[in-house]
Amino acid sequence: MRRERLEERSEISSELEEHQETLSKINENRTEYRQAQRRLDSIEDEIERRRDRIDDLTDDREALTEEIDELEAEIDDLETPDQSDVLDQHKEVNQLEFELERKERERDEIDDEIASIEERLEERSTLEERREDVTDELTDLRTRIDQIEKTAVESFNEHMENLLEILEYENLDRIWIDRTTREVREGRRKVTKSSFDLKIVRSTDSGAAYEDTITHLSESEREVIGLVFALAGYLVHDVYETLPFMLLDSLEAIDAERIATLLEYFESHVPYLVVALLEEDAQAVDGNHAQITEI
Structure with a gap:
């Protein structure tokens, strides 16, 4: 599949x-x-x-x-x-x-x-026919763009849900992108454009859920969100076809155990994964991977 x-x-x-x-x-x-x-x-x-x-x-x-x-x-x-x-x-x-x-x-x-x-x-009738063709083409393109945006959002939400489950961040219940549309003015006319809002739901010790903002997330949690954005874009836009590897660096904000879990997840979606780690973080990663210790 x-x-x-x-x-x-x-x-x-x-x-x-x-x-x-x-x-x-x-x-x-x-x-x-x-x-x-x-x-x-x-x-x-x-x-x-x-x-x-x-x-x-x-x-x-x-x-x-x-x-x-x-x-x-x-x-x-x-x-x-x-x-x-x-x-x-x-x-x-x-x-x-x-x-x-x-x-x-x-x-x-x-x-x-x-x-x-x-x-x-006499050119007028030709121009009017061309306008109808252009209108039809614009409709088709908007449909395709809408489908691509929908797929990208679904990909992010799916990977975000999977990683939150396996990384087990405390009181962080759900993170997803909510895609809506809004009217904006371009020159003298109004057009409808997509709007993407990042939603975050936490829970208290008593189990009560509440909505939060990205500014209240820890550095580790923000790093994970950024990595999921990168992974979703990498897969949805088929970057792997021209660039079959991904390079991850500066993961120090994430603890070693979660780095190991995160890399295992990325490895299942990226043809070749290259990661730069501190020595203490590298120890938590499965030793079956090729390592470069000196350059």
Whole structure:
């Protein structure tokens, strides 16, 4: 069962690394999507303004066309000998025709710009589909992360319970991690994150249980908690696959008998265990282990 769990943890760790890379890409895509969304909103506003401008220019063109028609009709009716008046009318007609051509060129330029903007708007549907895919991927990753965190907490609690039982610390009943969730603010939005609280329960001489804090633990008890944290992380994250040994040092705060019991427990979970001990502490350890007494 242990081998199966280790293999399962190895697979989960590999998948987690892949999903973390995917999550990084997703975050980049999400940033790019938000920027594109802002650009789309700006483009849509610009399209509305340009369309209103086209309507205005079209009205101007129609008005100018009518005015040109009236002027041309008036020129046709002018058959008087006063040629200067006819020339003035022609000049006015030419000026109006020039203005009309300028307005038409401006309208054509606006039409071309609108066509270009509408082509860019076609990207919107693609971005929306990508957003749905990113949302699904984020959900999967959060599920995987939640499972890894749950496994890590369970591993710590299991090893902590086993060691407290065999180390027999006086009036120390239970130590475990309580995993909860809480909302925190990131920028302008709220997100849900995991919270890990270390719980400690002691008992009085009369047998009454009460909750305690880590600051009231002895140095030996705190050292054991730290070692269990290390062991749980070592196993859950499959560190043994790339680093198949563990080095323990500075265990002097723990008494010799408990050191021997602790090492025996660690030895059953770590491929190779290396421990630096004082001579008096080493005497309590089973002598069947290889020892280095001088360097």
